[in-house]
Amino acid sequence: MAEKRDYYEVLGVSKGASADEIKSAYKQITLKWHPYKHVNDSEEEKKKAEEIFKEASEAYSVLSDPDKKAKYDRFGHAGVDGQGAPDFSNINFEDIFGGSFGGFSGFGGGLNDFLNNMFGGGFGRRGGQPQERVFRGRDIRTRVKLTLEEIAKGVEKEVSIERSEPCPDCDGRGTKNASDVQTCSHCHGTGQEQRVTQSIFGQTVAYTTCSHCGGTGKEIKNPCRSCGGTGVVRKRVSVKVNIPAGVENGMQLTVTGAGHAGQWNGPKGDLLILIEELPHPYFMRQGKDLFYTHTLSVTDAMLGTEVTVPGLDGSFKVKVEPGTQSGTIVRLKGHGMPGLKNYTGSGNGDLYVKFLVWIPRKLSKNEKELLEGIRNNESFRPNLNRDDRDLFEKMKENF
Template sequence: MAKRDYYEVLGIERTSTIEEIKKAYRKKAIQYHPDKNPGDKEAEEKFKEAAEAYDVLSDAQKRQRYDQYGHAGVGSGASSGGFGGGMSMDDIFSQFGDLFGGHFSSFGGFGGFGSSGSSRQVNRGSDLRVKVKLTLKEIAAGVEKKIKVKKYVPCSHCHGTGAADDKSITTCPTCHGRGVITRVTNTILGQMQTQSVCPNCGGEGRTITKKCTACNGEGVVRDEEVITINIPAGVAGGMQLSMSGKGNAARRGGINGDLLILIEEEPHAELVRDENDLLYNLLLTIPQAVLGDMVEVPTVDGKVKVKIEPGTQPGKVLRLRNKGLPSVHHYGTGDLLVNISIYVPEALTSEEKNAIKHMEKSPNFQPNPSIKDKIFSTFKHLLD
């Protein structure tokens, strides 16, 4: 099923500020919170959908890519499964918990996720960036690419916990698993409550008494992974796709980073890209232009035959409909524009020169005024 527009999901305009985006997301999150809608799968999906929209629109770079390329620029074209679909509820609250004061109960006292008041820090892996080169043919049809990426992955010995065994993981005695410590001080204005990251566990809410020897307690090791990327048709050089959760794994569990795929376009030997259109310069001989002919021109799918009408003039453009590239937004397909040029030989035999001079005397070889005016106006336009 096609994804909804992120601005529509949050009910905001495309010109909305970051504060308006945050306000809209808080409203949707409260409306569709799972504890407020127990057992309602539709509400849960809308809750995740709102989180996915906020994840993109609250990030300046992701928002720019989305505004320019749509869903293909931020993950849907890379088979990432989307933000909301690829993360658990705990992940969503961990990443966006700051919007709700560290716990969701601040907005109505629901139970469930985050209602314990925990502000435990969840680690996030770093993003990875790779370049993928594509031919025009691959861009025209879309393509699946398999790439080998060196990255941090969860340690197989400790399953990413960083501990030698389950018994080595204990609740932090300083913050009692909350990840923060609360201090209350008396001031002339009354009592003031402040929170800070627990200095003992660094905000994780747990401590490790015995580290895993394979990863030295980090929970991640350096390795390689083969990742399959489904690139949609119509992408362009410089465009950046995103695969959620395919970046570096987080230390001792948490949220994986993203894989950012930068598209590079390999030059075609004969065709030039102009957005979704393709341009080709067709060089005709004088007899072909005068008498007409059937010629072959290249496309991304192979050669096609084109009829050249007798008396074809240089500079004429033939338009082959739907022989260009598809729009990444599914708005249609571009055209192949064939620009006519005529080859004038630089050296002629005496016999050929005499034949040309003989033809020159014919009225048919004299340009009429309308053609002269057309050439002059085109030339003047270029100068202006």
């Protein structure tokens, strides 16, 4: 093992440093090098952070203890041999680096808790505001209007949006030189200011956004002129979106990473597209099924005929049986909307054609005479058979 460095040197303080100075020095090192803050870094960076933090923790555990400090001052490392190991942390670095920290807020809370334990509060909100601030770009919400025909086939749409993009002049850093990006000296990168006030109820601690850095936790020296140091610029772009067949009004599609770019090369937000289905001139849609109403003349309904019905995939002929009642519904299997995979199933819906019978409002003298002649014929007397009763029951339910 390499020669141990002097504990004062490790913390970067002089031999005569006060307890407060020692504590403050260790706090700075923790804020910068705590492994929680480097979980997203390269293996090399992680290793480095772990070593620096371990060394500082050991130094602090000795120098913050008056007894141990006295021994160390007198006898050096030999005086505290075996007592230098931090007794407070017992941090399992494997756990921190090994992925047992699920979410982002997980390690944020972890570090805040650690700092709060060590330094008595003030590090982030309880429950874990992320300590290492990553600036994820916001999501963008937009909507596309689609005709039923477009939905039936699926369509590629171009959506025009204005979004933040990484500044090309500074590669999203906010400044030409990486070294000009510094941790805010005012809030030490937390983005928050702590205000302690005394009142008759005791001490009150309030957190506000850091006035120095506006809550970003960063200080950008020599900010890039194109983006003002934010690392992002506004741009109108057109995004191609593949809309699958079978979507429905009110559904939302997510285009991952097509939203705003994050500040300082933070992750991109998503583009959320709300589907708006335009009303169709003659089809009504319910899920995968389509409904169409066809009006027959009295004579066609009585004598039977063949009519042409429009479909989304071309029109087709439908036979009208003699004696078709008003309200009769014919189901044309498979001529409805396509299903949406994993959502409404893969098969097509049906097209329902409802026949209504139109009664003439005005009749000529001849027509009247003709009809008077057959008015009392047996076959004109309403006679609901079983099928008709079923039909009328159905009509009550559906229409």
